[in-house]
Amino acid sequence: MDKFTVLEGVAAPMRIVNVDTDKIIPKQYLKTIKRTGLGTGLFSEMRYDDAGNERPDFVLNQPGYRNAKVLVAGDNFGCGSSREHAPWALLDFGIRCVISTSFADIFYNNCFKNGILPIVVTPEQIELLFDDAERGANATLTIDLEAQQIKGPDGGTISFEVDPFRKHCLLNGLDDVGLTMAKKPAIDRYEATAATSRPWA
Template structure:
């Protein structure tokens, strides 16, 4: 997993509350067995009409937001079912950071396991970001995970809180498996010392 230390990225807005995982990645696209390729279906039913034509009013279809890597939205982002495909689609589309006032717990946890930084700010701070995104063309945020701070080119500076364990996951580019593999020598040593007591499945 790619480490996350700092990011300066274009900001794209999705100005809706209660964005659920079925809106992020509709259920008809969950048949893929690999993690890649879901980005093309991100917010599919908001980005395309029934004939498959782009809905030009949706921000992610507008030229101003092409290549964005920071997504801002409203409260309770990622609610609904627990599908991990939601952060897969967000990451595959190009977003490394999501900013919202609150998140569904399972979605929030899944972000860290997939290299996405979900930042939680107050309603007032998120509203300020929406206003600045509309006010300034090509609006970028610089996100510094080392110092838990974000800023723009117009004097705005916000600090954000983050559990230290999760922060280290992102800084080191680790998921649960990667964290376990950091201790592979100790695991191998333990197995060697207890080889006689470890029960292995019997081959049929």
Template sequence: MEKFEKITGVAAPMPLVNIDTDMIIPKQFLKTIKRTGLGVNLFYEMRYDMDGKEIPEFVLNQPAYRNAEILIAGENFGCGSSREHAPWALKDFGIRCVIAPSYADIFYNNCFKNGILPIALPQEQVEALMEDAGRGENARITVDLENQTVSASDGTAFSFEIDPHLKHCLLEGLDDIGQTLQKVAAIDSFETGYRARMPWM
């Protein structure tokens, strides 16, 4: 998994509350078990019309935000079903950080397993960053995981809280498999001893 340390990039403003996982990646795209190729279908029903053509007004279709790495949204982001395809689609599009007042628990934890940093900030701070992001690609926002800060384009910084273990995993690029592999020597030692003690098993 890619490490997350510090990014400075364009933030796309999506001032909507209760953005659910079906809005993030509709159910018809859940047939794959690959984590790649889903970015083109991110926010499909808001991004494309009935003929599959881009809707120019949608934020990620606007030239300033096509390469956004940060998404700023309203409260309860990622609610709905627990599909892991939602963070897969965000990451495949290029979104590495989501900033919102609150998240659905399962989506929040799935983000960390896929290299995305979900940051919860008070409503007024999210609104300030939303306004800053509305200025377009010249308003670049910096997210510093080590120091737990988000800085607007004018230098205004906001601090955020994060579980120390989840922070460690993102900084080191460790998903569940990566964490297990860190213990491979202990696992091998246990299995060798176990077979010696119980050869009939």
């Protein structure tokens, strides 16, 4: 998992509440267990028409937001079924941070496990961020995880809270496997001791 330290990039505004995981990545894309290639299916029912053509009014199809790294979203983002493909699709598209006033619990947890930082802000703060994001390619936000701050294009800052353990994992690029491997010396010592004390096992 890539480390998350400071992220600077265009923020795309999505003023839609209750965006569920089926909207994020529809069910027809769930046949794979690969984490790559899902970016094309991200928000596909909103991004494309029935003929597969891009809808020009959808935010991520607009020139200023095609390379967005941050998503500023409406309340209750990531609700619905517990598919891990949702953060995979966001990450494959290039989104490393999602900011909202609330998230569904399972989606929120899955984001941290896949290198995406979900940030919860107040309704007043989200409006400020929507205003920033609606500037198109000039809507650059800087997310400093160590300082726990969001810096807007005009230099204004918003502080946010994050669980210390999850912060540690993101800063160091540690997913569940990485956390286990960090304890490899202790695991190796245990296995060596077990092999000596129980050679029949």
